[in-house]
Amino acid sequence: MTDKYQDLIDDYLRDRLSEEQRREVERLAEADEDFRAELDFHRQTKSAFAKQKHDQLKKRLQSLSSETPKPLIAEHSTNRFGRLFWLVAATVLLICSIGFYMWSMRQSAKNPADLYMAYFEPYPNVVLPITRDEVQLDDRALAYSYYEQADYAKAYELFGSLSEDVHADDPEVLFYKGISALQLDLNGEATRLLNTYQSDGTAKLGRQAKWYEALAHLKQGDKKEAQKLLQSLADHQGYKQQEATSLLKEY
Amino acid sequence: MFTFVSMPTLIDKEVLLLSRIRNGDDSAIDEIYRTSKIQFLTFARKLLNDENSLEDIYQDTVIAFYENVRTGKITALKSSITTYIIGIGKHILYRHLKKAKTMSNLDEIDEFDLGAVTNTYIEQIADKETTIILQQAIEKLGEPCASLLRLFYYEEKENTEIATLLGYANADVIKSQKYRCMQTLKAIMKKVDKNDR
Structure with a gap:
């Protein structure tokens, strides 16, 4: 196979052909075994490069998998003190934020965001x-x-x-x-x-x-x-x- | 009027992540992996009780999302990245379950339609034998062919761009060089294939 079909095949794979040209490629692939083989080879090359990249990305993500803490597993070890501490902290935070909210409401509308x-x-x-x-x-x-x-x-x-x-x-x-x-x-x-x-x-x-x-x-x-x-x-x-x-x- | 107050930083960050992927910044994938994992697992654990498979499926999902962004199937976000990830992940999870034959009428369950996006790229290039042989051939290909073909077939760069990147005179040179590289690759592939058998 000469290289005369190279551009046509590449444009086909990049989805750059007109409807008519597309049909021509598909017709050629039906009729001409060499052309079909060439088309497949290009397609597979494309896949192989994608696969190569995916394998790299997969390795990258696998190295992350152990690092990420598993969520939603209920806290086993929260003792009474821990719970009380968070309860108090949350209450204090709530009171503070209500206070801050009311304070900021009283402020004049002169801040830049307003x-x-x-x-x-x-x-x-x-x-x-x-x-x-x-x-x-x-x-x-x-x-x-x-x-x-x-x-x-x-x-x-x-x-x-x-x-x-x-x-x-x-x-x-x-x-x-x-x-x-x-x-x-x-x-x-x-x-x-x-x-x-x-x-x-x-x-x-x-x-x-x-x-x-x-x-x-x-x-x-x-x-x-x-x-x-x-x-x-x-x-x-x-x-x-x-x-x-x-x-x-x-x- | 209120847009900038109500939804600024989130969209900012996600739009930025997309453009990082498009610019070939692989570290963006780490962030996506971390951002959506909890939500994905919360959903997926209801359907599959196998942490190892779930991890594997989630990784494939993140890669599929990455590919969809890179290849332009996702251009702008209609919803948050996590929504997309769960949409794609659902699709891959259902396929996994179907393969394992633990559920039968899975198609009916999929009410979550994100259109073409769920038709994941990653499945088209499953571990076909020829793909694996070609992958081995690519590893033996050497430079400049390996870079040239990668830029052309994976990154889908134009010939003029490739010429600039690899230091060639012009696009025509790339064209003939690419043809030669493809012939070399074909020859290596035949060799690898023979040795395998």
């Missing part, structure tokens, strides 16, 4: 409105669709998987990925993304990105950075100027 809650609102999808009757969505549209549905974990992943080309066409991907990261509490990542987005001078949502970056810093307790960004929003007319001014007063 301010964040009061001011944060996810920015609407203005780049790629998704209509309900679109059946086939590409990854970019799907990412925006998850974003709209507030499924930020999926949106974050998908935004992250988009290629450079997509980024060049749609620089706002960074901005929305940043907000998704913020929603997932990946604050450092959010700050970085929003900052990168603004650093491109042509950013359409530059002020918006600045606002969300300020909120990201606020959430992380980085007062100085947050104030700096808010001040620059408050100083110039535009998106969230008023909010920035009043947030600065409360902060």
